[in-house]
Amino acid sequence: MNNIFKLFVPILFVVFMVPVHGQEQLFSLDDCISYALENNTMIGRAENDVLSQYSQLEQRKAERGPNLILSANESVSSNNTYDSSTAGWNRETNNNMNVSLSSNIVLYNGAKIRNAILQGKMNVSAAETEVKTEKELLSLDILANYITVLQAKEQMKNTQSQLESTAKELEEATIRREAGVMSPADYLNIKSQHSADKAALVSSQSTLRIALVTLMQTMNMPVSSSFDIMVPNEQSFVKMSMETDPAVVYNVALGIQPGIKTAELDLESAEMDIQLAKVDALPYLSLNGGVQSNYYSGSDLGFNEQLSNQLTPTIGLSLSIPIYQRKEVKNKVKQAFISRDNYRFNLVDTKNDLRKSIEQACTDAQTANSAYLSYKEQYLAEQESFKLAEEMFSQGMLSSVDYLTSKNNLIEAENNLTKAKYEMVLQKEIIEYYMGKAIAF
Template identity: 20%
Template sequence: MKKLIICSIALFSFAFAKAQTQKQWTLQECVQYALDNNISIQQSELDLKAVDADRLSAIGNLLPSLSASTSLSENTGLSFNPVTNNAQTTTFLSATGRINVGYTVFNGLRNFRQLQRAEISQIANQYRLDKMKDDIALAVANNYLQILNNKANLETLIAQNLVTKEQVEQTQTLVDAGQLPKGDLLEIKATDAGEQQQIIIAQNAVTISKVSLAQLLLIDDYATFDIAEDDFEIIDSGISDQPVTSIINSAEENRSEVKIAEQNVELARKDLQIAKGAYYPTLSAFFGYDTRYTDATSFGQRIADPNNPTITRQIGTVENTGQAVVSEVPNTESFIVGASPFIEQLYTNDGIGYGFQLNIPIFNGFSARSNVQRNEINLERSELQLKQAQLDLESTVYQAYVDVQGAHKSYEAAKTSLESQELAYEYARERYNVGLTNAFDFSQSKLRYDNTKISLNQAKYDYIFRLKVLELFFGIDPKDLKL
């Protein structure tokens, strides 16, 4: 017996020293790590960034549009001079530049509504992100408490098995002395074997629950992952003593389920306003500036002889007499005009254009009207979903409140049952030690005692989890959950 105790202490000391070299995660660390690394949360954060881009686009629709363009070309053969607009058979280089400014003065307030919709969508996505964080935190807490429960069960089974091994040694001594039948020894050994099997099952349960939490946290090193092994007590901040109506009201103010549904109604309302904007005319303003350059030559006219500025030329004949008709015309000659400098052409060949454009919708195949009808239906659907979300939240909170009350009663009942079973077990052990009861009856009493301790562990951590759920509904931040 002394060797067994020494070996157990040594094994426990080794396991404890090994655990000390490993990081042991607290609940707050697990929750924070999950919030920082969970893939679903990261995807929701990307959705929030996408909404920021939509909002930026909506803001841009309220601002004037500005564009600039330029072109450079070389023409060979018969082409139109972009400056004189005359046809020429030659080779020349030409360049044009243009700046356009446009602004939507009125389009049924659709641009303004789009900005409002983007802002509402941003709020809605933030609420969705908050809800996902709450769900992840609750899942982490549930897995964390499951590990604690499985560890507590394992400790219970190991401790009770040590007692059983002690009984095996005592029974062996009594059987060897002829004071007890060999059947009692076999019964105790069978109990020991059964407990060893339960210990193995409990160890596997601890391992599996730790792996589940590690996977939820996206931690790959399952072998070394472990949680802090403190003696967690039930911490009731008094929320369970609040009237259920107060908890429901707090949940409606703090929880994201109803807020998401409310923002969906606002989104549907904005979509309807945007759709109705298609009924109104669209008024746009525009302004354009352009200029051009070419290196093409052109022809000019000048006075051939300054001393004789005019000459007499025949311009026709009289039809009946055939008499010539003459007139004085300018004495001019053609000459080649070279291209003006680039900078000079830019400001001499420029021009501007500006004005307004009004587009009045008259008939578009009922597309605007059908779009309005679809959005009216969507608004009604969103309003119904809001009512359903309010009812669901009220039902869920009420269920959580009842679960806490029931878990508390179950925990108190389990404690009372454990006290009774412990007294019964001690009484049975005393009777067994003095030979007043057989090994089977003693093992049954011990089994009931062990099961009661396991039931108490289950009731304790179930009660803690129910309290954490109620705290989240009451508005406590997931990172502030405490055990």
């Protein structure tokens, strides 16, 4: 008995330690958005642009300080000299070395470095807001596809319920036909409806699969048959109250949308380009200094002695005053003004595009809300109508054609209600995005 127990314990341990691969992770909306943000190449490039702008800003800041350059030159010379004592020519080879340490710092250049630093900070901020814009646009795409999957899931569930209901009706119809209380025509109508519901289920399953594939591709996730999403509580995302006044939404969005902020920063950077272009017409003053020494192998003095005794320090000012530049600066300034105007137009276009998008979103939200209420009322009416038709059909007081017509009307009303519900959810989330709220259920 003990031996059996000793043998059985390791087996149990192995069985319980083996991971269960059948239970795959269900992705919530936050999971899908997080995965997409981590694997999106456009966001990666936008983040690299931020790093690039930071690097350029550091370089502009470093230009305020002095540089330091160490240089050394060595040359070898060979020449013939006449020796009178031997009455002959001798070739002598000598080394000549020059070592110098120099530095230079800008004293005045028309505030070019200061303006360049300010522009660099603007460029960093613009790059950061561009990253935020890319993330929000991707999150909206994920949201739309996620809602499409939810809608496809509910429609497939409805189709499944319809098929189960029709299957029971077909069983009852078979019994009634065999008992001789149902006409062949009514029986065939029920059977035909059953086949139609089976085809509808296959179609809804295909629609769901396509929606899942689209969501995975938007996430940049390899397509997997085991991928599935979490269905949230309907009460958490189906809310009737929402702001649908375009003016209110636009005024809020104008101050928080990253696309507007990016356009404003681009315009400020273009304004700074004008100042930087004008600087090239101003004087340039720099302070330079250094120290150098020489060594000559033909000298009777040693290496260290020559270097230490021939140290030559220097210090000086360098002034450059542009007098005539063949209209180069004038044209650079003109081009900078043109570029500034184009960025100003871009800001106006960005604001107009935002306003138009909000106006369309508010209109769609109002339409979706009205459609949802209308289809909900229709669905409730069709439910009552079908209950009556079902009761009359079971008592033989209604033909199969009228019964199936009532049932199909109920199915159509249910499908319309489902579509309207998720359209209303999507439009509500879009408006909340414009209002600065997080994309989440």
